[in-house]
Amino acid sequence: MNIHETAYMEEQFKKAGYEVVPFEEEADVYVVNTCTVTHTADAKSRKALRKAKQRNPKAFVVSTGCYSEVYPEEVEKVKEADFITGNTEKFRIVELVEKRMRGELPRVFVKGVWKDKRFYPLTLRQFEGKTRAFLKVQQGCQLFCSYCIIPKARGAMVSMEPEEVLKQAEELVKTGYKEIVLTGTHLGAYGIDLERGWNLAKLVRKLTEIPGLYRLRLSSIEPLEFTDELIDVITSSEKVAPHFHIPLQSGSRTVLERMRRRYRPEDYRRVVEEIVKRRPESCIGTDVMVGFPGETEGEFEETKRLIEDLPFGYLHVFPYSKREGTVAAKMKDSVPPEVKKERAKILREIGKEKSIAFRKQFLGRELEGLVLTELSGGRSVALTGNYTNVILDRKLPPGEVVNFKLKEVGEKREENYGEVVG
Ligand code: SF4
Incomplete structure (x- = not known):
C-alpha cells in the first residue's frame, strides 16, 4: 500500500509542476512515506528523515504515512522533520506541503484516520x-x-x-x-x-x-x-x-x-x-x-x-x-x-x-506467462499466474502472453529459466 501511495504522491507533485528526483539526490522538498509495522520500520523512518536533511540542510522535510499517523509525538522529536502529517493527508499532499511552507499550517497536522471515513481511490x-x-x-x-x-x-x-x-x-x-x-x-x-x-x-x-x-x-x-x-x-x-x-x-x-x-x-x-x-x-x-x-x-x-x-x-x-x-x-x-x-x-x-x-513441480512443463520486461542479451522476464518469475531466452515485448517450457529452477522465486515455445 505504501509503495502505491508513494507513486500517487509522486504523480501529484509532477502534476503541480515539480520535478521528482531519486531520494539519494539533492532536492528542495523530501517526502518520507513512513512505516510503523515494526520497531525497525520506525527507526528506518527516523533515519530517512535525518538523511534527507543531511543531504540538503535547506530542504523542506516532510514525514507522512503510518508512523506519523500513529505516533506523531515521536516523530515530533525528530528535529529534521519540518512537517508531520498522516495517512489521509497524503491524498492532498502538495496543497498541504505548500501551505505549511507558507506558514499556514502547524508543524504537526494529522487529522486522524478514524475521523475521515471517505474512500480514497488509488x-x-x-x-x-x-x-x-x-x-x-x-x-x-x-x-x-x-x-x-x-x-x-x-x-x-x-x-x-x-x-x-x-x-x-x-x-x-x-x-x-x-x-x-x-x-x-x-x-x-x-x-x-x-x-x-x-x-x-x-x-x-x-x-x-x-x-x-x-x-x-x-x-x-x-x-x-x-x-x-x-x-x-x-x-x-x-x-x-x-x-x-x-x-x-x-x-x-x-x-x-x-x-x-x-x-x-x-x-x-x-x-x-x-x-x-x-x-x-x-x-x-x-x-x-x-x-x-x-x-x-x-x-x-x-x-x-x-x-x-x-x-x-x-x-x-x-x-x-x-x-x-x-x-x-x-x-x-x-x-x-x-x-x-x-x-x-x-x-x-x-x-x-x-x-x-x-x-x-513445473519443470519441463509448458506454462503461460505475461511478459513484464525486456532484459539485455535478447531475454525477457515473464510472470506466471501462480506467481513465478521466469527469465526467457527470447526478447519479447512487455504485455505479450507467451508459452514457454520451464527449464531450470533457482533458489529464489525470480531465479527460473524457460525456453519460449513456438
Ligand atoms: S488487525 Fe487487520 S490488518 Fe492487522 S493483522 Fe488483523 S486483520 Fe490484518
Missing part, C-alpha cells in the same frame, strides 16, 4: 508495456488482532462502490492492461460496509466477466474470508490467477487465540487444502510470526509442523515486534530475541525449501 499503473495495474478497492481494518497496529494507522473499513470498481477495471482493460491486481488493507472484508449485499466473491465474479481482461490477481485475504462462494469463483475462473496469499501468523490454536485471530489451525488447513484440491497449480503464500509473547517451544513446533504439512509456494517470516497501543504490548512473558531469531531462521529455511519444491 490506481497504480505499471507503465512498461501496460502489463499490470494495481487497483485499490478497499481501505482500513477494524479487526484489531492483538499485535497489530494497522487499524490505528489505516482506520475504518471502507469499500469502493462496485460500479466504480467495474468502471475503473474496464477502463484499464480498454487502455491495454493485461493484469489487474486487486488490493486493500483488508481485501477480504470488501463490501462489509456497503448495502445491497456486496462481497468480494461477487465483485470478483463480475470482474472476470469483463471482456478482454487477461488476468485478475488478488492480494492478501484472511483465511475465514475464503467463503464457499469465494472458493467457487476463484477455483472455477481461469481468469483468476491461482495465487493466494493467506496470512497464517501461527499454527498453534493457543497462540492464535492470544493473537485474537478468529480461526483455528484446522480452519486454515481446510481452506488451503480445498483450494489446492480444486486448483492444484495454485501458489499459496503466507505470513508467519515467530516469538509472539509467551510462545512456547511446543507452540512453535505446532506452527512448524503445520507449515511443513501444507503446500506453500513461499513464506514471509516476521519476528514479533511490540507495538505500543496494541493489546499484545501489555502481555508479559516476552520471547528472548535470540530465540525469536532462531525460530525465524528455522522457518525461513523451510520456506526456502518449500518455494523450490513448489516451482520444481
Whole structure:
C-alpha cells in the first residue's frame, strides 16, 4: 500500500509542476512515506528523515504515512522533520506541503484516520508495456488482532462502490492492461460496509466477466474470508490467477487465540487444502510470526509442523515486534530475541525449501506467462499466474502472453529459466 501511495504522491507533485528526483539526490522538498509495522520500520523512518536533511540542510522535510499517523509525538522529536502529517493527508499532499511552507499550517497536522471515513481511490499503473495495474478497492481494518497496529494507522473499513470498481477495471482493460491486481488493507472484508449485499466473491465474479481482461490477481485475504462462494469463483475462473496469499501468523490454536485471530489451525488447513484440491497449480503464500509473547517451544513446533504439512509456494517470516497501543504490548512473558531469531531462521529455511519444491513441480512443463520486461542479451522476464518469475531466452515485448517450457529452477522465486515455445 505504501509503495502505491508513494507513486500517487509522486504523480501529484509532477502534476503541480515539480520535478521528482531519486531520494539519494539533492532536492528542495523530501517526502518520507513512513512505516510503523515494526520497531525497525520506525527507526528506518527516523533515519530517512535525518538523511534527507543531511543531504540538503535547506530542504523542506516532510514525514507522512503510518508512523506519523500513529505516533506523531515521536516523530515530533525528530528535529529534521519540518512537517508531520498522516495517512489521509497524503491524498492532498502538495496543497498541504505548500501551505505549511507558507506558514499556514502547524508543524504537526494529522487529522486522524478514524475521523475521515471517505474512500480514497488509488490506481497504480505499471507503465512498461501496460502489463499490470494495481487497483485499490478497499481501505482500513477494524479487526484489531492483538499485535497489530494497522487499524490505528489505516482506520475504518471502507469499500469502493462496485460500479466504480467495474468502471475503473474496464477502463484499464480498454487502455491495454493485461493484469489487474486487486488490493486493500483488508481485501477480504470488501463490501462489509456497503448495502445491497456486496462481497468480494461477487465483485470478483463480475470482474472476470469483463471482456478482454487477461488476468485478475488478488492480494492478501484472511483465511475465514475464503467463503464457499469465494472458493467457487476463484477455483472455477481461469481468469483468476491461482495465487493466494493467506496470512497464517501461527499454527498453534493457543497462540492464535492470544493473537485474537478468529480461526483455528484446522480452519486454515481446510481452506488451503480445498483450494489446492480444486486448483492444484495454485501458489499459496503466507505470513508467519515467530516469538509472539509467551510462545512456547511446543507452540512453535505446532506452527512448524503445520507449515511443513501444507503446500506453500513461499513464506514471509516476521519476528514479533511490540507495538505500543496494541493489546499484545501489555502481555508479559516476552520471547528472548535470540530465540525469536532462531525460530525465524528455522522457518525461513523451510520456506526456502518449500518455494523450490513448489516451482520444481513445473519443470519441463509448458506454462503461460505475461511478459513484464525486456532484459539485455535478447531475454525477457515473464510472470506466471501462480506467481513465478521466469527469465526467457527470447526478447519479447512487455504485455505479450507467451508459452514457454520451464527449464531450470533457482533458489529464489525470480531465479527460473524457460525456453519460449513456438
Ligand atoms: S493483522 Fe490484518 S486483520 Fe488483523 S488487525 Fe492487522 S490488518 Fe487487520
